[in-house]
Amino acid sequence: MNSDTVGRARARVKAPGHLVSAQWGQGLGTLVRITRMALRHPWQVAIAITATMIASGLQLAIPRLLGQAVDHAQGIIGGGQEAQSALWISAITLLVVSVLRGLFTLTQNYFSESVGHTIGYELRLAYYEKIQRLSFAFHDKVHSGDLITVGMLDLDGVRMFFATGLVRTVLLSVLIGVGAYLLISTDAVLGLLALSFVPFVAWRSSVAQLKLRGTWLILQEKLSGLSRVMEENLGGIRVVRAFAGQKHEMDKFDAASKEALNLTHQRVNIRVRNTSAMTFSFFFSMGLVLWFGGNMVIDGTMTVGTLTTFLTFMTILQMPVRQLGMMVNSYARASTCGSRLFNLLDMDLGIDDAPGATDLKVTEGTLKFDNVDFTFPGSGGQKALSDVSFEAHAGQTIGIVGAPGSGKTTLAHLIPRFYDIDSGSITLDGQDISKVTLRSLRQSVAVVQQDSFLFTTTIENNIAYGDPWAKEPKIERAAESAQLHNYVMGLPGGYDTVVGERGVSLSGGQRQRLSIARTLVLKPAVMVFDDSTAAIDAGTEHRIRSAIKRFAKDRITIVIAHRLSSLMHADFILFMEEGKIVERGSHEELLALNGRYRALFDLQVRPGEDIAPTPAEASS
Ligand SMILES: Nc1ncnc2c1ncn2[C@@H]1O[C@H](COP(=O)(O)OP(=O)(O)OP(=O)(O)O)[C@@H](O)[C@H]1O
Numbered sequence: 001m002n003s004d005t006v007g008r009a010r011a012r013v014k015a016p017g018h019l020v021s022a023q024w025g026q027g028l029g030t031l032v033r034i035t036r037m038a039l040r041h042p043w044q045v046a047i048a049i050t051a052t053m054i055a056s057g058l059q060l061a062i063p064r065l066l067g068q069a070v071d072h073a074q075g076i077i078g079g080g081q082e083a084q085s086a087l088w089i090s091a092i093t094l095l096v097v098s099v100l101r102g103l104f105t106l107t108q109n110y111f112s113e114s115v116g117h118t119i120g121y122e123l124r125l126a127y128y129e130k131i132q133r134l135s136f137a138f139h140d141k142v143h144s145g146d147l148i149t150v151g152m153l154d155l156d157g158v159r160m161f162f163a164t165g166l167v168r169t170v171l172l173s174v175l176i177g178v179g180a181y182l183l184i185s186t187d188a189v190l191g192l193l194a195l196s197f198v199p200f201v202a203w204r205s206s207v208a209q210l211k212l213r214g215t216w217l218i219l220q221e222k223l224s225g226l227s228r229v230m231e232e233n234l235g236g237i238r239v240v241r242a243f244a245g246q247k248h249e250m251d252k253f254d255a256a257s258k259e260a261l262n263l264t265h266q267r268v269n270i271r272v273r274n275t276s277a278m279t280f281s282f283f284f285s286m287g288l289v290l291w292f293g294g295n296m297v298i299d300g301t302m303t304v305g306t307l308t309t310f311l312t313f314m315t316i317l318q319m320p321v322r323q324l325g326m327m328v329n330s331y332a333r334a335s336t337c338g339s340r341l342f343n344l345l346d347m348d349l350g351i352d353d354a355p356g357a358t359d360l361k362v363t364e365g366t367l368k369f370d371n372v373d374f375t376f377p378g379s380g381g382q383k384a385l386s387d388v389s390f391e392a393h394a395g396q397t398i399g400i401v402g403a404p405g406s407g408k409t410t411l412a413h414l415i416p417r418f419y420d421i422d423s424g425s426i427t428l429d430g431q432d433i434s435k436v437t438l439r440s441l442r443q444s445v446a447v448v449q450q451d452s453f454l455f456t457t458t459i460e461n462n463i464a465y466g467d468p469w470a471k472e473p474k475i476e477r478a479a480e481s482a483q484l485h486n487y488v489m490g491l492p493g494g495y496d497t498v499v500g501e502r503g504v505s506l507s508g509g510q511r512q513r514l515s516i517a518r519t520l521v522l523k524p525a526v527m528v529f530d531d532s533t534a535a536i537d538a539g540t541e542h543r544i545r546s547a548i549k550r551f552a553k554d555r556i557t558i559v560i561a562h563r564l565s566s567l568m569h570a571d572f573i574l575f576m577e578e579g580k581i582v583e584r585g586s587h588e589e590l591l592a593l594n595g596r597y598r599a600l601f602d603l604q605v606r607p608g609e610d611i612a613p614t615p616a617e618a619s620s
Pocket residue numbers: 140376379384402403404405406407408409410411
C-alpha cells in the first residue's frame with residue numbers, strides 16, 4: 001500500500017456519525033489539552049518523568065560497564081590479582097545498575113500507566129455523562145455503534161498518549177541524544193558509523209507506523225461495520241429465521257469479514273517488509289563498526305572493551321530508534337482520536353436548562369399547547385406538527401388518535417422537552433417548559449414508550465427505575481394496577497426475577513405492563529401512554545384503566561392509541577392528520593361530527609363492511 005492509498009484511506013474513513021469529525025488542524029490543541037489533563041496529576045507525572053530519566057541514564061551506563069569488564073577480563077588472562085578484583089567490582093556494579101534500571105523502569109511504567117488510566121477514567125465518565133445529556137435530535141442522527149467506538153477506541157488512543165507519546169519522548173530523547181553524544185565523543189568516526197542506521201530506521205519505522213495507522217483506521221471502520229451486521233442480525237434474529245434469510249446474512253457477514261482479513265494481510269505485509277529492512281540496516285552498520293573497530297583494536301588504537309561499548313550501545317539504541325515510529329503513531333493517534341472525542345465532549349447539548357431556569361412547580365396541573373409548530377432537525381423543513389393548540393387539566397384524560405406518522409408520538413415527546421419547538425409555547429401551570437429545569441420537568445412528565453425497554457436486572461429494579469428509593473408496597477401497588485402483580489408472584493423468584501436479554505423473557509404485553517408500572521411508581525403530573533396497551537388484550541386493558549383511575553384523578557393522562565376502545569372514554573379526543581389536529585371533542589361529539597373519527601369508529605366496530613378510508617389512511 002503506497003502513501004497515496006493511505007491518504008485516500010484516511011479521507012474515506014468518516015468520523016462516526018459525521019457529527020464528531022476531527023479536523024487535522026485541531027491536532028496540536030488536542031495534544032496540549034491531553035497534556036494539561038495529565039498535569040492535573042503533577043506528582044504522578046513528576047515521578048514518571050524522573051524515573052524515566054534515571055532509568056535511561058542507567059541504561060546508558062551499561063555499555064560502558066560492559067566495556068570496562070571486558071578490558072578487565074583481558075587483565076585476568078594476564079593473571080593480575082588486581083584485575084580480578086576489578087572484574088568483580090565491574091560485574092557487581094553491572095548487576096546493581098541493571099537491577100536499579102529495572103526498578104526505575106518499573107516505577108516509570110507504573111506511574112505513566114497510572115496517569116493514562118486516570119485520564120481514561122475521567123474522560124470515560126465525562127463522555128458517558130455527555131451522551132446521556134445530548135439531545136434526542138443528536139441521538140436520532142448518530143448510530144449508537146459509532147458512539148461506542150468513540151467511547152472505547154478513541155478514548156483508548158487518548159489514554160495511551162501519556163505513556164506511549166509523552167513519556168516515550170523523554171525516554172527516547174535521553175537515550176538517543178545522550179547515547180549519540182557519548183558515542184561520538186569517544187570516537188567521532190566510529191560513533192558516526194555506529195549511528196549510521198539511525199536515520200534510516202527512524203524514517204522506515206515512522207513511515208511504516210503511519211501506513212499501519214492508515215490501514216488501522218480502515219480496519220476499524222470495517223470492524224465496526226462487521227459488528228453492526230452482527231448486531232442487526234442478532235437483534236432481528238427472528239425476522240432472519242422467519243424469512244429464511246440466513247444465507248443472505250451469512251454472505252453479508254462473509255463479505256465484510258473478507259475485507260477485514262485482506263486488510264490484516266496488508267498490515268502483516270507492511271510490518272514484515274519494514275522489520276526486515278530495519279534489521280538489515282542495523283546489522284549492516286554493526287558490520288561496519290566491527291570491521292573498522294576491529295582494525296583499530298588490531299592497530300592498538302582501541303581496546304576490545306571500547307569496541308564492546310560501541311557494539312552494546314548500538315544494541316541498546318536499536319529498540320528506541322525503532323520505537324520512534326510508535327511515538328509518531330501515538331501523536332497521530334492521540335490527535336485524531338482526541339479531536340473526535342473532544343468535539344463530542346464540547347458539543348452543545350442542544351437541549352439544556354435555560355440560564356436562570358427554576359424548578360417546575362405543579363399546582364393545579366394545567367397543560368397548555370399554544371400554536372405549537374415543530375420540525376425535526378434535518379428533515380428538510382418539513383413540519384412534523386403545525387399549529388397545535390389544546391388545554392388539559394388535572395384529572396382529565398386526553399385521547400390522541402390518527403394515522404401512523406400523523407405526529408402523535410412527536411406531540412407527546414415535546415412535553416418532557418425531548419425536542420424543542422419551533423414556535424408557539426407549551427406551559428405547565430403557566431410556566432413555559434423551556435424555562436424550567438429539565439430535571440424537574442422530566443420528574444413531572446412520564447412517557448410510557450411504544451417499545452418497552454427493560455434493563456437486565458430484577459423486575460423490582462425495573463419498576464423502581466425512576467424512583468430507586470420506592471418501598472416494596474409502592475412497587476407492588478404499581479404492579480397490581482398494571483395487572484402484573486399476579487404474574488410476578490407466580491415466578492419462582494417473584495420481584496427478584498431478572499428480566500431482559502440475559503434473564504426471563506417477557507411477552508410483549510407483559511413488557512408493556514411493566515413499563516406502565518414503572519410510570520405509576522413515579523406519580524408524575526402528566527402521564528403519557530403511547531400505544532402502550534397495543535399488545536394487551538381488551539379485558540386486561542380495561543382492568544388497567546379501572547385500576548389507574550385512582551392514580552389519574554389528580555394528574556393529566558394522555559392516551560395515544562390506534563384502538564378506539566383504548567381512548568373513547570377520554571374527556572376529549574384529538575384526531576391528528578399530517579401534524580395537525582383536524583377534529584377534537586368527546587367520543588360522542590366526534591361521532592356526531594360524522595367525520596374522520598366516525599369513519600375510523602365504523603371501520604373498527606363494523607370491520608366487515610367496506611368503508612372509504614380517510615385521506616390520511618389512504619396515503620399511509
Ligand atoms: N426522529 C425523527 N426524525 C425525523 N423525522 C421523524 C422522527 N421521528 C418521527 N419523524 C417523522 O415525523 C412524523 C410523525 O411521526 P410520529 O412518530 O409522531 O407519528 P405517529 O403518529 O406517532 O405514528 P405511529 O402511529 O406510527 O406511532 C412522521 O412523518 C415521521 O416520519
